[in-house]
Amino acid sequence: xxxxxxxxxxxxxxxxxxxxxxxxxxxxxxxxxxxxxxxxxxxxxxxxxxxxxxxx
Amino acid sequence: xxxxxxxxxxxxxxxxxxxxxxxxxxxxxxxxxxxxxxxxxxxxxxxxxxxxxxxxxxxxxxxxxxxxxxxxxxxxxxxxxxxxxxxxxxxxxxxxxxxxxxxxxxxxxxxxxxxxxxxxxxxxxxxxxxxxxxxxxxxxxxxxxxxxxxxxxxxxxxxxxxxxxxxxxxxxxxxxxxxxxxxxxxxxxxxxxxxxxxxxxxxxxxxxxxxxxxxxxxxxxxxxxxxxxxxxxxxxxxxxxxxxxxxxxxxxxxxxxxxxxxxxxxxxxxxxxxxxxxxxxxxxx
Numbered sequence: 094x095x096x097x098x099x100x101x102x103x104x105x106x107x108x109x110x111x112x113x114x115x116x117x118x119x120x121x122x123x124x125x126x127x128x129x130x131x132x133x134x135x136x137x138x139x140x141x142x143x144x145x146x147x148x149x
Numbered sequence: 150x151x152x153x154x155x156x157x158x159x160x161x162x163x164x165x166x167x168x169x170x171x172x173x174x175x176x177x178x179x180x181x182x183x184x185x186x187x188x189x190x191x192x193x194x195x196x197x198x199x200x201x202x203x204x205x206x207x208x209x210x211x212x213x214x215x216x217x218x219x220x221x222x223x224x225x226x227x228x229x230x231x232x233x234x235x236x237x238x239x240x241x242x243x244x245x246x247x248x249x250x251x252x253x254x255x256x257x258x259x260x261x262x263x264x265x266x267x268x269x270x271x272x273x274x275x276x277x278x279x280x281x282x283x284x285x286x287x288x289x290x291x292x293x294x295x296x297x298x299x300x301x302x303x304x305x306x307x308x309x310x311x312x313x314x315x316x317x318x319x320x321x322x323x324x325x326x327x328x329x330x331x332x333x334x335x336x337x338x339x340x341x342x343x344x345x346x347x348x349x350x351x352x353x354x355x356x357x358x359x360x361x362x363x364x365x366x367x368x369x370x371x372x373x374x375x376x377x378x379x380x381x382x383x384x385x386x387x388x389x390x391x392x393x394x395x396x397x398x399x400x401x402x403x404x405x406x407x408x409x410x411x412x413x414x415x416x417x418x419x420x421x422x423x424x425x426x427x428x429x430x431x432x433x434x
Contacts, residue, residue, distance in 0.1 A: 116159040129184075145288070148208060148408070
């Protein structure tokens with residue numbers, strides 16, 4: 094597991110080592126987070142809201 | 150075989166394709182659209198990506214269409230290609246093509262004025278359904294039980310941000326049972342599908358709470374699905390079909406990046422693996 098920080102509440106978030114960018118993480122603070130690649134390292138940011146053109 | 154998976158949100162389907170590809174001994178390369186870019190121009194290097202085929206799995210229609218265009222510009226095999234995605238994404242384009250090839254669809258009017266839309270809806274009969282030219286998951290699809298309500302919905306549409314907000318698409322309300330059909334085409338086969346059942350809502354999108362049940366695919370349904378594939382192009386399609394009590398099967402919409410988690414679950418059918426095998430056959434040809 095990789096220990097990351099929630100960008101919303103600042104608390105720890107454990108993310109599997111093999112996570113891929115675009116993976117969604119539901120954090121206990123209520124934030125929905127998206128894994129992304131930040132200079133070769135996994136990081137978290139607030140997930141994108143459902144878009145008007147999403148889904149099928 | 151090397152499989153690229155183009156995606157913006159890692160849903161169950163995208164993870165499953167990557168897992169199944171690796172189980173089958175293929176190399177799977179995730180291509181995260183938000184980290185992806187293209188420099189367009191003669192001589193620009195774009196050969197870093199090695200893939201025999203790229204599976205298009207972007208949740209956003211705009212990202213799917215755009216990345217398919219870019220990959221095709223680089224001469225990759227893309228499933229689905231941009232042209233078929235565009236045909237599927239625009240409901241008017243879909244309906245026009247199907248009608249041209251004698252495939253039955255719900256009766257639909259398209260107008261450029263609200264008054265005309267209401268006039269024509271009277272001919273189709275109420276309730277009538279208004280839906281955006283482009284959209285999914287049942288968003289902004291509404292049932293108008295009379296002229297007043299239809300006019301209100303048309304006004305609401307006019308003040309959205311949709312580029313098609315002043316083009317009005319009104320469809321008959323098909324008296325289907327409390328379900329519709331989603332059948333999947335992969336290459337030259339239509340091997341699996343579901344009924345989407347909703348006892349509480351006339352909209353049968355699973356995103357809106359419809360239950361998935363296994364579909365028995367008869368010859369008529371299979372032939373219809375494959376004919377639709379021939380018309381629309383593409384390799385992997387999810388075709389939505391209504392059962393009309395008098396006219397039989399009516400094709401409603403076609404999905405170029407179909408979701409299939411529930412189909413796998415209720416049919417015990419491995420869609421990802423089947424798709425990958427069909428792609429391998431196709432690439433070998």
